[in-house]
Amino acid sequence: MIPAEPPAPVDGQGVFLNVPFDADYAPLFLALIAGLTALGRTPHCVLEAPSGGRNRLERIFGLMESCSASIHDLSRVTLSGPHGVPRFNMPFELGMAYALTRKSAHEFFVLEERPFRLQASLSDLNSHDPHIHDGTPSGALRCLLGCFATPSGVPSMQALEAVKRHLDKLALKLQREMRIAGPFHPYIFRRIVTAAIQIARHRNLIQ
Amino acid sequence: MAKNIRPPATAEQIQRAIGVTQEDREIVERILREIGEYDDPPRDGSPEEEKDYPLLFAKRNE
Numbered sequence: 001m002i003p004a005e006p007p008a009p010v011d012g013q014g015v016f017l018n019v020p021f022d023a024d025y026a027p028l029f030l031a032l033i034a035g036l037t038a039l040g041r042t043p044h045c046v047l048e049a050p051s052g053g054r055n056r057l058e059r060i061f062g063l064m065e066s067c068s069a070s071i072h073d074l075s076r077v078t079l080s081g082p083h084g085v086p087r088f089n090m091p092f093e094l095g096m097a098y099a100l101t102r103k104s105a106h107e108f109f110v111l112e113e114r115p116f117r118l119q120a121s122l123s124d125l126n127s128h129d130p131h132i133h134d135g136t137p138s139g140a141l142r143c144l145l146g147c148f149a150t151p152s153g154v155p156s157m158q159a160l161e162a163v164k165r166h167l168d169k170l171a172l173k174l175q176r177e178m179r180i181a182g183p184f185h186p187y188i189f190r191r192i193v194t195a196a197i198q199i200a201r202h203r204n205l206i207q
Numbered sequence: 208m209a210k211n212i213r214p215p216a217t218a219e220q221i222q223r224a225i226g227v228t229q230e231d232r233e234i235v236e237r238i239l240r241e242i243g244e245y246d247d248p249p250r251d252g253s254p255e256e257e258k259d260y261p262l263l264f265a266k267r268n269e
Contacts, residue, residue, distance in 0.1 A: 011224055013216035040215020042224040069211050107211050128208060149212045169242045170235070177238075194227045195235045199244060201218045 007065050010104070014067035015148075017045040018060075018093045019111075020076040021184040029183055030171055030192065031137035032071065034164040035144040037196035038155050038205045041069075047189040061096055068106060070097045071147070075113035075135065077121055091122060109147040111140070137164055155205050163199050170195045 015036050019029060036043045044067055049059035064070050072094040077086055100106035112118045112130040119126060131146050133139030141160045148154070171183055171192050178185075183192055200206045216224070239245060 012213055013220070014224060037221065040213075040217075040221075042216055042221045044225070048225065068213070107208060109208060109211075147208075147211060149210050150215045151212060166239075166242065166244050170238050170244075173238050173242065174234075190225055190227065191231050191235050193225050194222065194231045195239060197218045197221050197227075198235060198239060202244065206215055206221075207217045 008062060009066065010068055011042055011044075011066055012068050013040060014042045014044050014069075016064045016067040016070040016097075017043055018064070018070055018090060018097070019045070019073040020087075020090070021047075021182075022076070023182055025073075025076070026182050026184070027137045027168070028073075028133065028135070028140045030167050031140040031164050032144065033192055034167045034196050034199075035141045035160045036148070037193065038160050038163045038200040038203075039144065039148050040150060040206050041148060042067075043193055043196075045189065047184060047186045060093060064093070064097060065100060065104075065106070069148075070100075070106065070108045071111060072097060072108060073111040073133075074118060074122065074130070075111065075133070094125075109143075111143055159203065159205060163196065163203065163205070166199050167192065167196050170199075 017029075017032055019025060019032065021029075033043045044063055046056070046060050046063060049063060072090055074090050074094070077088075077090055079086055081087075094108065094110065097106065097108040101108065110118065110125065110128055110130040111133055113133060113135045115132050118130045131143035133143050138157075138161065141157060141164065145154050145157065145160070171188070174188060174191055174195075175182065178188060180188055183189060197206070
C-alpha cells in the first residue's frame with residue numbers, strides 16, 4: 001500500500017480530462033483542449049505526470065485532486081482488445097472523482113457518445129445526466145458549453161470551433177515534426193495546450 | 208450537475224499551471240505563423256503580449 005501524499009493546492013480553473021487515449025478519440029481530445037482553453041480553463045491529464053516513481057493510480061488521483069473539476073468520457077466502455085473485455089479505467093476514475101466530491105468542492109461531468117447508454121452501463125449514476133457528444137468534436141465543444149461558463153458568459157460555438165480548427169492544423173504539423181502518431185504524448189500535449197492558449201488569446205477569448 | 212462557473216484564467220496562469228517552457232512557446236509560435244494563424248493579427252495587443260510573442264509583433268510591425 002502506497003502512503004497517501006498530502007493534497008496538492010487546487011487549481012480553481014483546472015479541469016482534469018479522464019478520456020480514452022486512442023486514435024479515434026484524438027479529434028475529440030483536441031476539441032476538449034481547444035474549448036477548455038478558450039473558456040479560460042486549464043486542461044490537465046495524466047500525460048503531464050512522469051511515468052516513473054509513484055504508481056499510475058496515485059498520479060491520476062493527485063492530478064484530479066489538484067483540479068476543481070473533471071471530465072469523464074465513458075463512450076469507450078465497450079468490449080475491446082485481444083481479450084474482448086470492457087475497459088474499466090474510465091468508470092474507475094469516475095469513482096475516484098465521485099469520492100473527491102464527498103470531501104471537497106470538486107465537480108465532475110460525464111460525457112457519453114449516445115443517449116441512454118449510460119443508464120444501462122452505470123445505473124448508479126442515474127441522477128447525473130451525461131452530456132452527449134455524438135462522437136464528434138463539435139459535440140464535445142457543445143458539451144463543454146453545457147458544463148462550464150464564466151461570470152460574464154461563454155464564447156460562441158463558432159469561436160470555439162475556430163480555435164479547434166487552427167489547433168487541428170497545428171497538432172498535425174507538430175506530430176509530423178516529432179514523428180508521433182497522435183496527441184497522446186506529454187510533449188505534444190503541453191505544446192498543444194500552449195498553442196490553444198495562444199490561439200485563444202490572439203482571438204481575445206482569454207486575456 | 209449545474210454548470211461550473213468561474214472567472215477565466217489568464218493565458219499566463221494557464222501556461223504556468225501546465226509548465227510551458229520557452230522552447231514550447233518558440234516551437235508553437237513558429238508553427239502558428241506557418242499555418243497562418245497570425246495572418247490577420249488583432250490590433251489591441253498590450254506590451255505584455257509583445258513580450259510573450261515577439262515574433263508575432265515583429266511581423267505585425269513590419
